Amino acid sequence: MPPRRPRHRTVQGPAVIYGRVALIGLGLIASSMAHAMRRGGLAGEIVGYARTAATRDVAREIGLCDRVVDSAREAAEGADLVVLCVPVGAMGVVAAEIAPVLKPGATVSDVGSVKRAVIEAVEPHIPAGVHFVPAHPLAGTEYSGPRSGFATLFDNRWCIVVPNGADRAAADRLGDLWRGMGANVDEMDADHHDQVLAVVSHTPHLIAYTMVGVADHLENVTDSEVIKYSASGFRDFTRIAASDPTMWRDVFLTNRDATLDILGRFAEELFVLQRAIRMGDGQHLFDYFTRTRAIRRGIVEAGQDTAAPDFGRVPGPVA
């Protein structure tokens, strides 16, 4: 009975979850959201804004949104959903700017990697009658900017929604949007989110940045040697150490306590292993390395990585 659902078109139809969606900030996540919302026909209209004119120009050139406007306020005005896709440190300023024009009944969300600090920065600005539902899609690549997005980025990845006391229907509706963009949705409170992310994302990134920095500072091993021989382990670190510096600076500044807690534990465990190496305690090393394999198997079984040989990587062209 219902008409065939139009796909790959952003017209009003049975799949539309928000009539107008405003994306503030047009980097990797926002541009992937634009593609994924279009793929699913989830938004009646997508309006975008980015801080720099250069980014707005690119977004217009590639037709990323239905409209790209020249202020956050203009983007937010009349939107049913406003998603803050800016670095965590900029969320508060943007929220203050758009607050006066938010439509009653609208939802404000974000995609920041830290949730407690975003809530503290944004919540005070949200007017009565507007729903604030923070969220965080756990997906990314090493690329940034409006050209880096693609429709499948969120497929089979997780998006954590932090209802934070918001209206149940508003939180469910945001969850529907993320499911429509391909993600699995979990709910969590802000502090637990920040602890989990400190383990699975923030500390690994800091460690990767550190290891790449160590390699860069050596006197007796050249950068070109490090690059040539990187397939033996190091490249897995450089991959996550290539992410956007502004975003990561803000993550560490705003999830300070949880990150410092995990870093402290990390240093402890590293020193125990370092001591085992120094003392020649092979049994300790062997037992430790055996236990960590189980977690890896779990990740492959959970569909969060490929088990393909060479990690699914295509060898590059022979020089």
Place this chain on the structure above:
Amino acid sequence: MPPRRPRHRTVQGPAVIYGRVALIGLGLIASSMAHAMRRGGLAGEIVGYARTAATRDVAREIGLCDRVVDSAREAAEGADLVVLCVPVGAMGVVAAEIAPVLKPGATVSDVGSVKRAVIEAVEPHIPAGVHFVPAHPLAGTEYSGPRSGFATLFDNRWCIVVPNGADRAAADRLGDLWRGMGANVDEMDADHHDQVLAVVSHTPHLIAYTMVGVADHLENVTDSEVIKYSASGFRDFTRIAASDPTMWRDVFLTNRDATLDILGRFAEELFVLQRAIRMGDGQHLFDYFTRTRAIRRGIVEAGQDTAAPDFGRVPGPVA
């Protein structure tokens, strides 16, 4: 004029580099060598030996070698090239065992991740008239055993040959074999090899094992949360922390000094970043994260990794 070269057959022909090759140990590297030598028609005959009967049975079942024999000595006898593909800690014992049967003019090589310790363990057993040319192919996956090998593992990867004063012709011939298996070949002295590998491989592996261990030991974040949300960075660590525990135990015990040196530098740099987080020094973090991006670009440009979105990974099946 010359007849068409038979490919994918291990018969004597223009591409054959060694008449008979003995592989001692039949794990990932040896089984990949068997496939790659067959692909290139590089060996007249491939003879294999593994310590456990179970591994020998699997190798026979899948036809990995032309012959699988029941002792290292039987495999080495009459071979033109003997490749020790056992954990670094077992190299000396195997060398002592096969020494009496080595053919004059034969070459002994290995694929160990550490070179100085292998030279110290193996060289004293090598009889006069036999060439000892250590080597180390920088390639791997997280899998082990005779079924894990595949012919393309070494394609466009690097193999470091350590001539260690050996006969020039013997070192060149071994280089030809590795090039025939798809690898690029570099030569290096043993100590420099061990320093380079401590940076690009050994320390990153130890750090990855440590990070996975930290995640496993947390009270307030469950293993299943770590697994579910691993796509946000953590999985890149688990990937290299899933490698063979015996192999890695031996690496750290035998490349102790270089690894401890890099670990010391790593701890220093990590503490500087940790302090910047604690003090809220965003400029320091931003500058550090910006510098590390350049190394990543170099690796992609050098063809040692893919620049594909989502790192070339295929999203797993939706649960």
